[in-house]
Amino acid sequence: MNASSQTMATPDAAFTGKDLVIEISHLKKSFGSNHVLTDFSAGLHSGENLVVLGKSGSGKSVLIKCIIGLIRPDSGIIRVFGKNIPDLSGPEIDEMRVKVGFLFQSNALYDSMSVRENLEFPLRRHGGTKSKEEVSQIVMEALNNVGLPETVDMMPEELSGGMRKRVGLARTLILKPEIILYDEPTTGLDPATAREIDNLILDVQHKYNTSSVIISHDMNCVKLTSNRVIVLVDGICYAEGTYSELGKSQDKKIRQFFE
Amino acid sequence: MAFGASISKAMDEVGGVARFTGRFFREWFRPRYEFREFLRQCYMIGYTSLPLVGITAFIMGLVLTIQSRPTLAEFGAESWLPAMVGVSIVREIGPVITALICAGKIGSSIGAELGSMKVTEQIDAMEVSGTNPFKYLAVTRILASTLMVPLLVVLADAIAFYGSYLGVNIKGVTSMHLFYSQVFAKLTYNDVIPSITKSFFFGFAIGVIGCYKGFYTQKGTEGVGISANSAVVVSSLLIFILDLLAVQITDILGLT
Numbered sequence: 001m002n003a004s005s006q007t008m009a010t011p012d013a014a015f016t017g018k019d020l021v022i023e024i025s026h027l028k029k030s031f032g033s034n035h036v037l038t039d040f041s042a043g044l045h046s047g048e049n050l051v052v053l054g055k056s057g058s059g060k061s062v063l064i065k066c067i068i069g070l071i072r073p074d075s076g077i078i079r080v081f082g083k084n085i086p087d088l089s090g091p092e093i094d095e096m097r098v099k100v101g102f103l104f105q106s107n108a109l110y111d112s113m114s115v116r117e118n119l120e121f122p123l124r125r126h127g128g129t130k131s132k133e134e135v136s137q138i139v140m141e142a143l144n145n146v147g148l149p150e151t152v153d154m155m156p157e158e159l160s161g162g163m164r165k166r167v168g169l170a171r172t173l174i175l176k177p178e179i180i181l182y183d184e185p186t187t188g189l190d191p192a193t194a195r196e197i198d199n200l201i202l203d204v205q206h207k208y209n210t211s212s213v214i215i216s217h218d219m220n221c222v223k224l225t226s227n228r229v230i231v232l233v234d235g236i237c238y239a240e241g242t243y244s245e246l247g248k249s250q251d252k253k254i255r256q257f258f259e
Numbered sequence: 260m261a262f263g264a265s266i267s268k269a270m271d272e273v274g275g276v277a278r279f280t281g282r283f284f285r286e287w288f289r290p291r292y293e294f295r296e297f298l299r300q301c302y303m304i305g306y307t308s309l310p311l312v313g314i315t316a317f318i319m320g321l322v323l324t325i326q327s328r329p330t331l332a333e334f335g336a337e338s339w340l341p342a343m344v345g346v347s348i349v350r351e352i353g354p355v356i357t358a359l360i361c362a363g364k365i366g367s368s369i370g371a372e373l374g375s376m377k378v379t380e381q382i383d384a385m386e387v388s389g390t391n392p393f394k395y396l397a398v399t400r401i402l403a404s405t406l407m408v409p410l411l412v413v414l415a416d417a418i419a420f421y422g423s424y425l426g427v428n429i430k431g432v433t434s435m436h437l438f439y440s441q442v443f444a445k446l447t448y449n450d451v452i453p454s455i456t457k458s459f460f461f462g463f464a465i466g467v468i469g470c471y472k473g474f475y476t477q478k479g480t481e482g483v484g485i486s487a488n489s490a491v492v493v494s495s496l497l498i499f500i501l502d503l504l505a506v507q508i509t510d511i512l513g514l515t
Contacts, residue, residue, distance in 0.1 A: 065383075068387050070383055070386060070387065090391070094389040094391070095389070097386075097387050097388065097389040098389050100387075101387075102384070102387040104380045104383070104384055105380075106379050106380050108379060108380040108381050108383065108384035109381075109384075110376075110381055110384070110385075111375070111376075111379070111381070112372075121388065121390075122388040122389070122390075125291075125388070125389060125390055126388075126389055171388075175388075
């Protein structure tokens with residue numbers, strides 16, 4: 001049984017025919033004898049939320065780290081806005097990263113900096129020549145968007161898990177990326193906070209018209225945020241379709257996520 | 260078998276440090292220049308180390324003087340005490356003790372800070388935000404450490420002289436003018452220049468090892484402790500090796 005044989009009916013019709021902003025074909029990545037991605041192919045349409053579903057250790061995080069250029073694949077093509085990531089030079093990849101935001105599972109806020117400094121950091125480097133007032137205004141706007149303007153002068157260790165996640169999202173959004181990669185955005189959060197993050201992901205998609213790849217195994221998150229779902233099994237795109245289409249599948253490897 | 264594996268691991272480590280050092284020299288000259296972070300690191304490494312280095316240097320000068328006095332007195336050479344202590348401090352004790360204190364304070368701090376950033380994905384976050392983490396974190400710290408350790412050595416030497424002056428006056432009366440005249444009468448450029456030169460290498464070694472250990476931290480939070488600890492151990496060892504090389508080179512060049 002190969003990946004294509006498992007492909008479900010046409011995904012969300014709203015996105016078919018739209019430009020592909022990310023195209024991945026025949027991606028392979030191994031760590032020693034551990035073959036994580038064996039022949040992964042998929043694409044992300046403009047404005048779409050694509051959820052990658054898979055068990056722990058199935059290579060979901062490796063996949064998005066390959067997309068952003070943090071991990072170099074063994075072989076295969078990853079085109080982001082038409083440019084093959086493994087072929088890009090250091091400065092070219094830095095330029096690309098401005099258009100692609102990444103929300104880490106651990107939030108990865110800089111411990112030694114306040115929330116304000118965390119948000120100013122990417123802005124100071126890629127935000128052009130802005131006055132202090134302009135930078136401050138953009139920071140406050142980003143924090144308002146995630147509902148946390150009062151945390152601006154707090155340090156990361158003073159924030160709760162959900163607040164850290166929101167500040168992480170504000171930092172990801174501050175350069176207004178066209179694509180956002182979410183690495184397990186709701187992991188470790190209570191159900192109520194997880195739903196708030198899910199809603200924020202949807203708000204971001206609608207407000208900024210972003211395209212997103214969301215790594216998750218939280219089925220509520222998958223249901224709420226996805227336009228299309230890919231099931232990653234044995235290093236390949238085992239199946240794809242909408243949440244409801246995949247939910248009707250009788251395949252054991254797909255059903256295990258929905259039961 | 261285990262011995263062979265240890266040797267292989269040590270060689271891997273040496274190769275890793277060499278590649279890391281090579282990358283430092285490649286990245287150092289290229290823009291973008293992280294001047295603000297470099298100044299912050301100069302403050303963190305230099306200014307915040309000053310109290311510890313100062314206290315240690317003061318005690319070092321005092322103790323060295325008190326302990327040297329009986330031996331010199333035995334040979335009737337007590338008047339040589341300021342000169343002997345001065346030369347000892349400038350040539351060897353000042354640079355080596357200051358560098359060892361810095362290896363403990365700065366090396367462990369850099370190793371732990373960068374190690375913690377590594378395991379909590381902060382270094383990756385910096386990279387995906389289009390910032391070169393090597394330039395921002397490693398180059399700035401290595402440069403700051405290379406420049407600040409020699410400055411700390413000069414200050415430590417000066418404070419140790421004062422400690423020595425007090426030590427001389429415990430069992431005698433020597434004016435400050437006479438003490439310093441005797442110290443500087445015996446000090447030459449051949450004492451000062453090799454000493455300051457090797458301090459730059461000590462600072463560089465502390466910065467490189469601390470950053471290397473931090474950047475390659477593994478095994479989560481346990482790894483942070485291991486990185487901090489091995490940064491101190493390896494850089495201390497390296498300081499002694501560099502000191503040995505410096506002594507040999509100054510000897511060959513006739514700067515003794």
